Amino acid sequence: MAGQAEGRTTPRGQLRIYLGAAAGVGKTYALLGEGHRRGERGADVVVAFAETHGRPQTAALLDGLEVLPRQKLTYRGATFEEMDTDAVLARKPQIALVDELAHTNVPGSLHEKRWQDVEELLDAGIDVISAVNIQHLESLNDVVEQITGVPQRETIPDAVVRAADQVELIDMTAEALRRRMAHGNIYPPEKIDAALTNYFRSGNLTALRELALLWLADKVDEGLQKYRAEHDIKKTWEARERVVVAVTGGPEGDTLIRRAARIAARSTGGDLLAVHVTKSDGLTGANPENLARQRRLVESLGGSYHQVVGDNISDALLTFARAENATQLVLGASRRSWLLALLTGPGIGSRTIRDSGPIDVHIVTHAQAGSRWRLLPRYRGGITPRRQVAGYVLAAVLAPLLTIVLAAFRSGVNLTSDMLIYLVAVIAVALTGGFVPALLEAIAASLLLNYYFTPPIHAWTIAEANNALALAVFVAVGLVVSWVVDLAGRRTNQAARGNAESELLVTTAGSILRGQGSLDALLERIRESFGMRSACLLEREGGASGSGLGPAADWTVVASSGENPACRPEDADVNVPISDTLSLSLAGRPLPASDRRVLGAFAAYAAVALEQQRLAAEAEAAK
Structure with a gap:
């Protein structure tokens, strides 16, 4: 309890872990060697618990280190030795060496697991150097059993090892480890043959080594992402290939995922990430059954599935890709017809390529390219906000520009021609921005026509009734044209919405009635x-x-x-x-x-x- 109370005011200690693929690679040897190096530099180092397994070279390293006595516990008539956590807390060294981090303590101990003892030492401000094998990690327990056929009953949560300040891999090839085993440096002679023909087979050791390397690579990657976030680094660092594939829930998704998986597989250690962008209004029309199937496909290929929200799909994709430090982005070819592409401008693929920067973008063709896959649009006005803004800008530019040009040619252009030219400007603004910008353009144009071109010039009065009638007709025509353009846009949007609703409801009803x-x-x-x-x-x-x-x-x-x-x-x-x-x-x-x-x-x-x-x-x- 004293150690816990002190830990509340003492900075937490640092944890360093030596990770190995199997017993005998040299974790305990490295642990004790590091203890000697720290002691030679003046640090207060103690051996809280070290298991030499009777290996002479390892046991020799205990000489010159302070070894704390172990706690002896009796369980079911037998005596066991465990690390004395209270003794370590009372001694309060600067650094404690604790072997076999995944060990399960004998019932009656202070904690069930040794890593929980280590947590208490860290809370007390004591730095800990420990060791663990890859087969003891909880997430890999079933994988290791499938490889070796040996169940691992002592496990440790991955989060404990991932939270370590340093994780160092003690690496050794399968052949070198088998030679060390054959020379009697790991097990006693009577166990060597059985070990070499069972757990320590070359294939087992190679697979365990690969698991250790891949797990540590993910740990290193977490550190890299943390560093990039802390230093606000946005640009891509091509430390390894990361392939992001965009899925929409459409029928082409399987093709894109498999293509992206092949691209990732060409680079050793490449990552596959699938991402689906959902609009903030939620009305995407994506088929959840297709998305669920594609998610399973991604996971079966060793990738991960993600979902993000964004109204601008290309921006959302690139934001996600940059956040994940992706190097390549895979998209499907556009399903829009050439006429629709001509009328609506660049598609998602074109905008993504334009803004991708150092990220390579792959546009993959598929059988559904060129076909229109309808989404469920929102109910809104016929003119988008972007077009409305463009209409206001055009109105602000055209009115004074036309006035300057027509004033310069006043002697050669009569009032009728001036009105027709201004009317063309009103129609252009109506087609671009809709009713409100066109209304403002018509009012501004009528005032400018009155002041600059209708006798008497540079006065707000109109000398002839015919000119007043012409201006009134001009304003009326401008308003009618603007209203018709805006109404047509609204009807088009409503028709698209109704068509999409019908298609979505019919598809859903069909799957329900068929029991699918x-x-x-x-x-x-x-x-x-x-x-x-x-x-x-x-x-x-x-x-x-x-x-x-x-x-x-x-x-x-x-x-x-x-x-x-x-x-x-x-x-x-x-x-x-x-x-x-x-x-x-x-x-x-x-x-x-x-x-x-x-x-x-x-x-x-x-x-x-x-x-x-x-x-x-x-x-x-x-x-």
């Missing part, structure tokens, strides 16, 4: 389509009638998708009653009325999917 869509996949589609944090199907027990929602105890979550689902309808941001006993609840943000209409259809699909799921379970039970 699970309830979990449907809820995931609902959550992603509407940009919600979670979606869940709630059922009230007892089948009570009435429209009341009932107390919290009456509701149970039948199925859910996302984080922190609402457990009651009143806790949800959006709730759609399906029946007296079923309710679809979404958490994340309120939805506009236009989205609620589509959500009602999805709620009905969820009820059908639940019924199918229960009927299938009953049929299976009956069988």
Whole structure:
């Protein structure tokens, strides 16, 4: 307890770990050798626990080091020796040497695991140097058993080793380790033959060595990422190949993932990362079943799957790639037709290539290239904000520019021609920015025509009624053209929205009716389509009638998708009653009325999917 109390005010000690692929590579030898070097430099070093396993060269290194006495414990009639943690805390050295970090203590010890003893020493401000084999790491335990056929009962959480200030690999080739074994430097003579023909086979040792190298490479990579973050380094460091593949949930995803995996495999130690960009409004139209299948494919190929949010897909992809220090980015060829590409400008691939910098971008062709895969757009005005801004800029530039030019040619151009030229400017602004910028352009143009070109010049009065009528007609025509352009844009957007909604609902209904869509996949589609944090199907027990929602105890979550689902309808941001006993609840943000209409259809699909799921379970039970 004294050590723990002191640890609250003492800086935490540093942990250094020697990592080995197997017993006998020299971890304890390196540990004791480091203790001698630290002692020669004036550090206060003690051996808290060291296991020499009867190896003369290792035992010889104990000479000249202070070895603390071990704690003796009796368990089931036998006496065992463990590290005396209280004695180390009382001695309070500068550095403690603790061997076999993954060791399980005898019942009755201060802690269950030795690494927990080490944590207490670190909290007390004592630096610790320790050792562990790769087969004892929790994440690799089952892999090592598959390779060697030997289960490892003593394990240590990976987080403990990853949190070490230094991890050093004690490396040795399989052939050298087998020679050391044959020479009797690891096990006694009676165990050598059995070890060489079983655990210490050349294939086993090579596989364990590769596991150790790869695990340590990830640890080094974590340190590199931390350094880059601390020093605000944004540019790519090509320490090793990292291949990012963008997946949309479309049918071309499998092709892109396999191509990216082949690119990553060409470089030893290359990483494969798949990323799916979800728009902030959630209305992406991505098929969650396809995304789930593609995620499994990525993981089966040794890669990792990620999901990010971003309205600008190319910017989101490049931001993710730079954050992961990626060297290559794989995209699918555009599915837009050449006419659509001509009308809407550069696509995601072109913008990504333009802004990629040192990141190589691969555009992969596929069978779906050139076909239009419709997404579910948002309800909005016919003109995008970017075009509206462009319209305001164009209006601000055209009006004074035309006035200067026409004023210079006043003697050769009459008022009618001036009005027609200004009308062309109003139409250009309407086509670019919509109704409001065109309205401002028409008003500005009428004032400029009145002041600079309508007699009397440089006065706000109009001498002739005919000129006043012409100006009025000019303003009216400009307003009508602007309104027609804006209305056409709105109708186009609404048509695209309706078409996308119909396609999405028909596809979902078809999969439900064919029994191909699970309830979990449907809820995931609902959550992603509407940009919600979670979606869940709630059922009230007892089948009570009435429209009341009932107390919290009456509701149970039948199925859910996302984080922190609402457990009651009143806790949800959006709730759609399906029946007296079923309710679809979404958490994340309120939805506009236009989205609620589509959500009602999805709620009905969820009820059908639940019924199918229960009927299938009953049929299976009956069988």
